[in-house]
Amino acid sequence: MKSFEGNILCLDRADINTDEIIPAKYLTEIEKIAMKPHLLEDLTLDGFDPATDLEDIAVIVTRENFGCGSSREHAPWALEVNGIHVVIAPSFARIFRQNMFNCGMLAIDLPEDDIQALFDLCNNGGGRLTVDVDTNTIRAKGKEKQLTLGFSISEFDKTLVKTGGWVEYADTNY
Amino acid sequence: MGKTIAEKIFDTHLVDAPFGDVSVLRLDRVFCHEITTPTAIQDLVAHGKDRVFDPDKIKAVIDHVTPAKDSKTAMQGKILRDWARRHNIKDFFDIGNNGVCHAIFPEKGFVRPGFTIIMGDSHTCTHGAFGAFAAGVGTTDLEVGILKGVCTFKKPETFRIEIVGTLRPGVYAKDIILEVIRQISVNGATNMVIEFAGPVVDAMNMDQRMTLSNMAVEAGATSGICLPDMTTVEYLWPFIKDEYDSPEAALADYTKFCSDPDAVYAKTKTIDVSDLEPLTTFGYKPDNVKPVSEMDNTPVDQVYIGSCTNGRLEDLRVAAQVLAGKQIAPTVRGIVSPATPDIFSAALEEGIIKTFMDAGFCVTNPTCGACLGMSNGVLADGEVAAATTNRNFNGRMGKGGMVHLMSPATAAATAIQGHIANSELFSSQEEI
Ligand code: SF4
Numbered sequence: 001m002k003s004f005e006g007n008i009l010c011l012d013r014a015d016i017n018t019d020e021i022i023p024a025k026y027l028t029e030i031e032k033i034a035m036k037p038h039l040l041e042d043l044t045l046d047g048f049d050p051a052t053d054l055e056d057i058a059v060i061v062t063r064e065n066f067g068c069g070s071s072r073e074h075a076p077w078a079l080e081v082n083g084i085h086v087v088i089a090p091s092f093a094r095i096f097r098q099n100m101f102n103c104g105m106l107a108i109d110l111p112e113d114d115i116q117a118l119f120d121l122c123n124n125g126g127g128r129l130t131v132d133v134d135t136n137t138i139r140a141k142g143k144e145k146q147l148t149l150g151f152s153i154s155e156f157d158k159t160l161v162k163t164g165g166w167v168e169y170a171d172t173n174y
Numbered sequence: 175m176g177k178t179i180a181e182k183i184f185d186t187h188l189v190d191a192p193f194g195d196v197s198v199l200r201l202d203r204v205f206c207h208e209i210t211t212p213t214a215i216q217d218l219v220a221h222g223k224d225r226v227f228d229p230d231k232i233k234a235v236i237d238h239v240t241p242a243k244d245s246k247t248a249m250q251g252k253i254l255r256d257w258a259r260r261h262n263i264k265d266f267f268d269i270g271n272n273g274v275c276h277a278i279f280p281e282k283g284f285v286r287p288g289f290t291i292i293m294g295d296s297h298t299c300t301h302g303a304f305g306a307f308a309a310g311v312g313t314t315d316l317e318v319g320i321l322k323g324v325c326t327f328k329k330p331e332t333f334r335i336e337i338v339g340t341l342r343p344g345v346y347a348k349d350i351i352l353e354v355i356r357q358i359s360v361n362g363a364t365n366m367v368i369e370f371a372g373p374v375v376d377a378m379n380m381d382q383r384m385t386l387s388n389m390a391v392e393a394g395a396t397s398g399i400c401l402p403d404m405t406t407v408e409y410l411w412p413f414i415k416d417e418y419d420s421p422e423a424a425l426a427d428y429t430k431f432c433s434d435p436d437a438v439y440a441k442t443k444t445i446d447v448s449d450l451e452p453l454t455t456f457g458y459k460p461d462n463v464k465p466v467s468e469m470d471n472t473p474v475d476q477v478y479i480g481s482c483t484n485g486r487l488e489d490l491r492v493a494a495q496v497l498a499g500k501q502i503a504p505t506v507r508g509i510v511s512p513a514t515p516d517i518f519s520a521a522l523e524e525g526i527i528k529t530f531m532d533a534g535f536c537v538t539n540p541t542c543g544a545c546l547g548m549s550n551g552v553l554a555d556g557e558v559a560a561a562t563t564n565r566n567f568n569g570r571m572g573k574g575g576m577v578h579l580m581s582p583a584t585a586a587a588t589a590i591q592g593h594i595a596n597s598e599l600f601s602s603q604e605e606i
Binding site: 015095098 | 213295311322573
């Protein structure tokens with residue numbers, strides 16, 4: 001069984017772009033781990049402080065078109081080295097979404113209502129969730145509420161998440 | 175039922191459809207630059223997979239930071255250079271021969287109608303100007319492209335945008351694409367291919383079509399395709415004259431890829447550009463677009479003319495026409511980066527470089543340079559740039575900097591005035 005679990009960080013803004021996720025000046029880094037301290041450091045958002053708010057986070061819940069902008073895979077890597085393997089949003093930029101699955105991580109799109117429900121759930125002091133890839137279910141738990149949501153990802157994306165990425169898959173199959 | 179050009183390219187390149195909704199496509203080209211490729215190379219080496227599928231189909235360039243500015247960028251260049259040598263990649267462009275990827279690869283004749291192309295660079299959509307399916311990808315996709323010559327894509331839906339009307343003086347391809355993005359938004363073509371059509375596109379030369387296709391990704395599109403025609407063939411003729419008996423024969427071959435009249439589009443839109451004014455962006459998103467006339471009191475600290483959007487010969491010509499005999503404002507730093515060495519040489523011969531220098535511009539070597547705020551003109555916190563580039567994201571040209579995107583003509587006029595300005599102010603200029 002493949003599952004992901006951890007604390008939720010809510011980012012209440014649409015169109016968060018890859019420059020905000022990891023600024024271009026760190027693209028000279030060749031090692032993934034060098035991105036760790038710089039995740040989201042250029043994101044200006046009321047109530048969000050990248051220096052403290054990324055601690056012990058495993059999941060980001062955000063608004064539409066997350067990851068727009070450049071094709072840099074440094075964006076999912078910056079998430080990965082911070083232990084964030086799941087992003088949930090109403091929609092993603094194509095390349096970012098593909099990069100997440102290629103790295104064996106999850107970009108889950110949910111309807112706006114479900115996203116709002118997750119935001120509401122986290123509103124009073126944070127939330128935690130588990131994603132079960134085999135049963136396509138998300139179980140979220142806030143201070144006051146619990147929530148179970150279904151999601152769908154393609155068989156291909158699921159295979160990538162389970163086999164750990166596209167390089168292995170392609171080298172074996174083509 | 176008819177097919178779109180994107181569907182035809184997909185069908186002719188399909189290798190496998192392992193899970194129904196994803197197509198694994200055979201690649202005709204894998205382009206590489208020194209920012210996103212070294213990580214792919216390192217990862218391949220680490221996994222014992224340091225191989226390439228075909229050294230002749232891989233083309234590589236050091237363009238983003240060149241000459242290297244520090245040890246880290248020097249190492250990125252070195253990793254790419256060593257790898258190109260190790261695998262006998264002959265089309266590798268280094269100092270002295272290098273230029274901005276999306277300008278130099280077309281110029282060398284590496285792109286053909288009907289090709290599939292990937293690169294670890296979001297503006298790879300530029301090559302769609304030739305009727306190719308060209309898409310930016312992440313490093314893992316690039317890795318697999320290098321290793322196996324394949325890439326997965328969802329079957330694309332197409333958004334057909336027809337451009338009609340007659341452009342007013344001072345209005346260019348850049349203004350058209352800014353208007354397209356304004357109308358459909360930064361998300362308007364996500365997961366779709368934009369097909370640019372209509373009489374205005376038909377009348378454009380390849381430089382102008384590349385400007386259009388270049389920014390398709392700023393509306394979320396996977397690729398931005400112009401249909402191949404005689405203009406495409408004439409541009410490519412020096413490279414294909416041994417493959418075809420005549421330009422007409424090449425045309426007949428290439429137009430097979432053109433969308434059928436009964437092709438099915440996910441969306442269509444017609445934009446009449448007759449009343450279009452010169453445009454510029456005002457915020458941190460490429461769809462924050464306003465007429466220059468509403469922005470003309472905005473002072474700027476730096477004007478940057480260059481990039482894969484507008485650093486080609488025609489762009490420099492247009493800017494030089496505005497600048498001829500003028501001085502840029504003393505409060506403005508002007509920087510021009512011709513996109514390739516060939517463009518630089520031609521601009522030298524035509525006297526364009528002298529015009530820029532006489533006006534007070536700094537002329538740099540061909541490079542992405544200031545476009546992505548890594549070298550050659552990084553902004554200070556609070557500074558404002560007018561740029562012919564394609565991205566105005568917060569921090570793009572330097573942390574805390576603001577970028578206004580515009581055409582080369584508008585950028586040149588802005589440099590002279592010291593604030594955003596319409597190039598028609600200087601339209602009485604003689605042609606140079
Ligand atoms: S010129 Fe700018 S947008 Fe174009 S490839 Fe270089 S950095 Fe990217």
